[in-house]
Amino acid sequence: MAKKNKGRRKVIESVYIISRTGLPLLYVDFVSQEDDVDAVTLFSGIISAIQVAMAEIDVGVPSFFDTEKNEIFMNVTEKFAIAVVKNQEPIDRNEMNKLMDQIQTLVSFDQEVEDFSTISDETKNKISKKIREIVNNWEDYISEREATKRITESLW
Amino acid sequence: MVVWQNKIPISSIIFELVVVIALTFMVITIFARYFAKRKKPVLYLALAYLFYDLATLTSCIGRWLGYFSSIPYTEFSYTDFTTLFAYVLMAIANVFIAAFIDTIFIQKGVDFVAFFAILSGIIIGMIVPILNFEWGNMRSHVLIVSYHLILSILIFLILAIVSLREAKMNKKKIAKIGFALIGTYAIFMILLFVSFTSDSLLITYVDAFSKGYSPAYYFGWTLLVIGSIIGYLGLIMPKWFVKMLKL
Numbered sequence: 372m373a374k375k376n377k378g379r380r381k382v383i384e385s386v387y388i389i390s391r392t393g394l395p396l397l398y399v400d401f402v403s404q405e406d407d408v409d410a411v412t413l414f415s416g417i418i419s420a421i422q423v424a425m426a427e428i429d430v431g432v433p434s435f436f437d438t439e440k441n442e443i444f445m446n447v448t449e450k451f452a453i454a455v456v457k458n459q460e461p462i463d464r465n466e467m468n469k470l471m472d473q474i475q476t477l478v479s480f481d482q483e484v485e486d487f488s489t490i491s492d493e494t495k496n497k498i499s500k501k502i503r504e505i506v507n508n509w510e511d512y513i514s515e516r517e518a519t520k521r522i523t524e525s526l527w
Numbered sequence: 528m529v530v531w532q533n534k535i536p537i538s539s540i541i542f543e544l545v546v547v548i549a550l551t552f553m554v555i556t557i558f559a560r561y562f563a564k565r566k567k568p569v570l571y572l573a574l575a576y577l578f579y580d581l582a583t584l585t586s587c588i589g590r591w592l593g594y595f596s597s598i599p600y601t602e603f604s605y606t607d608f609t610t611l612f613a614y615v616l617m618a619i620a621n622v623f624i625a626a627f628i629d630t631i632f633i634q635k636g637v638d639f640v641a642f643f644a645i646l647s648g649i650i651i652g653m654i655v656p657i658l659n660f661e662w663g664n665m666r667s668h669v670l671i672v673s674y675h676l677i678l679s680i681l682i683f684l685i686l687a688i689v690s691l692r693e694a695k696m697n698k699k700k701i702a703k704i705g706f707a708l709i710g711t712y713a714i715f716m717i718l719l720f721v722s723f724t725s726d727s728l729l730i731t732y733v734d735a736f737s738k739g740y741s742p743a744y745y746f747g748w749t750l751l752v753i754g755s756i757i758g759y760l761g762l763i764m765p766k767w768f769v770k771m772l773k774l
Contacts, residue, residue: 514634516697517634518689519693519697519706521568521630521631522568522631522702522706523702524564524566525566525568525569526569526572526763527705527764527769
């Protein structure tokens with residue numbers, strides 16, 4: 372999933388909003404800026420299947436798992452699940468939770484989202500835009516804290 | 528000792544000597560920090576200060592030679608020669624400041640530093656032929672000074688913005704103050720370059736200052752001394768200062 376990005380490397384690569392049945396409801400990509408419908412559908416299905424399987428065998432719904440290339444964070448609500456795919460750059464877990472909560476709050480309290488099956492493209496675009504804003508602001512925030520870390524390690 | 532000699536005031540030599548001593552102290556401190564931590568950003572900062580220090584030293588030596596020289600300034604001006612050479616050294620220092628900004632804040636890599644290296648290279652390219660071929664016939668070069676001003680303002684404006692933004696967003700008291708001091712230091716540096724350019728313009732275009740050394744010259748060096756102290760506190764954060772902040 373990691374592709375070369377111009378300028379500072381993005382920590383967050385993509386955000387998925389997935390229905391409880393495993394269908395992709397919304398997908399925002401921060402790396403390629405392009406939609407690969409097949410890959411998105413497959414990814415949503417796999418995430419959903421993992422959640423269901425883990426719940427079935429009574430070990431609890433996972434909120435995090437990682438692969439060789441990426442780390443995947445998940446929040447599950449009654450109506451939908453959020454999956455955030457990030458690169459392997461170490462980030463404080465609390466900061467990741469803050470981002471997940473912001474996205475969940477945005478989607479949960481959007482007045483136009485009552486039923487995802489009837490959601491219009493216009494609303495989808497509006498939510499995608501807001502998710503982009505949240506993630507970009509979070510990236511800036513994280514990057515600033517990284518500056519503090521770097522100057523503390525090297526100078527102070 | 529006479530106040531003015533060969534068109535050079537003794538005050539300028541004393542002023543610049545004080546700045547050389549202050550900058551040398553900073554260079555030694557930053558290099559000591561580098562040898563203790565061995566981190567790239569400190570090395571870039573140390574090299575930047577080394578080149579600023581060498582630039583000031585070059586300028587100071589030029590005034591010293593001019594003041595005590597038996598050759599009249601109309602025949603050969605040491606100060607004009609060394610001032611231009613100091614601009615070459617400052618242009619190199621600016622590239623290291625850009626590298627420091629990149630490694631701490633921006634993280635764009637080679638592109639960001641290369642951009643400023645090329646722009647600074649243009650300054651060096653403009654000055655070196657003058658030093659080579661106009662020996663003994665140098666005047667104030669407003670174009671070079673103005674170009675150097677724009678480039679330096681751009682670099683230090685970036686440092687001021689990223690530092691002050693970091694200070695604003697930070698919740699830790701020490702880091703907040705540290706970044707605020709670095710931002711303030713960058714603003715002092717911008718004012719310093721504005722003062723030196725104003726001095727250059729005043730002595731070129733205003734008859735009252737045709738002898739040289741307008742108030743902007745002294746104002747500029749004063750800004751550098753105050754800015755260096757602020758920069759020292761923000762960049763180095765000496766232990767006694769951190770202890771004082773924690774009280």
